[in-house]
Amino acid sequence: MPRKGGRRLPPCRCIVMSSVPTQPASETPPFRFENSYARLPANFYGRVQPTPVTEPWLIKFNRPLAEELGLDVRAIECDGAAIFSGNLIPEGAEPLAMAYAGHQFGTFVPQLGDGRAILLGEVTDTSGRRRDIQLKGAGQTPYSRRGDGRAALGPVLREYVVSEAMHALGVPTTRALAATVTGQPVYREQILPGAIFTRVAASHIRVGTFQLFAARGDMDSVRMLADYTIDRHYPELKDDERAYLALFKAIAARQASLIARWLHVGFIHGVMNTDNMTISGETIDYGPCAFMDGYDSKTVFSSIDQFGRYAYANQPAIGQWNLARLAETMVTLFDPVADTAVNLANDALGEYGTIFQKHWLDGMRRKIGLITDEDEDLDLVQSLLTLMQKGKADFTLTFRRLAASAENVGADMELASLFEEPEATSPWLERWRRRLTREPQMEIERAASMRAVNPAFIPRNHRVEQAINAATEDADFSLFEALVDVTSRPYEDQPGRSAYAAPPKPGEEVLQTFCGT
Numbered sequence: 001m002p003r004k005g006g007r008r009l010p011p012c013r014c015i016v017m018s019s020v021p022t023q024p025a026s027e028t029p030p031f032r033f034e035n036s037y038a039r040l041p042a043n044f045y046g047r048v049q050p051t052p053v054t055e056p057w058l059i060k061f062n063r064p065l066a067e068e069l070g071l072d073v074r075a076i077e078c079d080g081a082a083i084f085s086g087n088l089i090p091e092g093a094e095p096l097a098m099a100y101a102g103h104q105f106g107t108f109v110p111q112l113g114d115g116r117a118i119l120l121g122e123v124t125d126t127s128g129r130r131r132d133i134q135l136k137g138a139g140q141t142p143y144s145r146r147g148d149g150r151a152a153l154g155p156v157l158r159e160y161v162v163s164e165a166m167h168a169l170g171v172p173t174t175r176a177l178a179a180t181v182t183g184q185p186v187y188r189e190q191i192l193p194g195a196i197f198t199r200v201a202a203s204h205i206r207v208g209t210f211q212l213f214a215a216r217g218d219m220d221s222v223r224m225l226a227d228y229t230i231d232r233h234y235p236e237l238k239d240d241e242r243a244y245l246a247l248f249k250a251i252a253a254r255q256a257s258l259i260a261r262w263l264h265v266g267f268i269h270g271v272m273n274t275d276n277m278t279i280s281g282e283t284i285d286y287g288p289c290a291f292m293d294g295y296d297s298k299t300v301f302s303s304i305d306q307f308g309r310y311a312y313a314n315q316p317a318i319g320q321w322n323l324a325r326l327a328e329t330m331v332t333l334f335d336p337v338a339d340t341a342v343n344l345a346n347d348a349l350g351e352y353g354t355i356f357q358k359h360w361l362d363g364m365r366r367k368i369g370l371i372t373d374e375d376e377d378l379d380l381v382q383s384l385l386t387l388m389q390k391g392k393a394d395f396t397l398t399f400r401r402l403a404a405s406a407e408n409v410g411a412d413m414e415l416a417s418l419f420e421e422p423e424a425t426s427p428w429l430e431r432w433r434r435r436l437t438r439e440p441q442m443e444i445e446r447a448a449s450m451r452a453v454n455p456a457f458i459p460r461n462h463r464v465e466q467a468i469n470a471a472t473e474d475a476d477f478s479l480f481e482a483l484v485d486v487t488s489r490p491y492e493d494q495p496g497r498s499a500y501a502a503p504p505k506p507g508e509e510v511l512q513t514f515c516g517t
Helices: 063-067 071-085 153-169 206-217 219-233 245-265 312-334 338-367 377-391 395-407 409-416 420-436 442-453 461-474 479-487
Strands: 045-047 057-061 094-096 102-106 107-108 115-124 130-136 173-188 190-201
Touching: 057 071, 057 479, 063 071, 063 173, 063 395, 071 173, 071 190, 094 312, 102 190, 102 206, 153 190, 153 461, 153 479, 206 219, 206 312, 219 245, 219 312, 245 312, 245 338, 312 338, 338 377, 377 420, 395 442, 409 420, 461 479
Parallel strands: none
Antiparallel strands: 045 094, 057 173, 094 115, 102 107, 115 130, 130 190, 173 190
């Protein structure tokens, strides 16, 4: 395979193996694993080894993240292709596939689990946080359900680009540690190059993990999972007299904040099934995800979301729906009296909407340059969104150019040019400027604050597809490398890279994205 624009790290061991060895104990381990999830009972997971691949090649290694995780970067760079392909299991790893259930597009599936993902283990990073390291696409597991357990190169590159861009945008997310080509094809609608994605997460516990045990009537395991979740993610709740209710409320609050942040950057997850909703409050599973170009509250990209269940504007309500499913699994833990427990659950679910609305409106205020609160602000924001939808204005560029208008009224024309009827923006801009007269910030300070929350660069769908196509068709990773670099600094004006900020030209639009399985 030609290797344009990629980076091949020098191997120190043979990377073509017929078995999956463990790193010799005499060497200093590059990972210091402490695997708490593997200490849970066997019904929580299945032990499994990655399936070796023939010719792994490490195309991307996230060295800054590796350093943040406290890993031995030099050792990993020596054996990166073997480790991140699953051919070489680091000392201390205890590979397993996690079991879970979930509602998929509203239909409950009682047994899902990691069908192509294998958790190597957990490390404690330099900030003292426990983090999972997982291989995605490393072969069949007990939960593969006749699947091959593999991933194609395109979805691996998409997840790498988008998850790292989300991190740079300040949105809680799983992270990308590495992307590796396997040297073997995968068979989907067509033959594609295979790859493995190495994902880092606070944990991989999902709403669906709770659902698995509740559906079986195994409340001992539900309680054990809740206790484990408190210990790992919410230790401050241990002494709460209603610790399980407090846990549910904390999870709901994190989800409310997370989904508000999605909306602030125009992100559509695409598959908000309960098995894709983490208990930690991180974005996970970047399958048919995408960022909007022209603003439309009904935007859907996922090819499998035929009825718009997970459309942009539906995401907050779906978040609450998913939380209701979580509450159903935990309700008996809230109170021994059934009616009291149900009332507590319903009250907590009601709080989610209030918390979400506050996070969303506070964020939208910041996007239009407001730092004080007034009753008319909600209508001011909604009026702008309505104007953007009618005018088919680009979501990201509208807010970025609004920052220029906050500093200089002469920039209004460039902002208005994004709308099909530019003159329609004048009444709103006049109303907005009247509101700004009651703000304490000076123009320069306000514009800087707005640019700090309104990105210039997002991983636009057409750019992601161009990078994927170049990699899969020509083994050219230069577009992928450039896109990762540009979106790692989304709030900076990057000279010479204005093309990455531009919406797609006619014929470049990407209207559908795909799951990858």
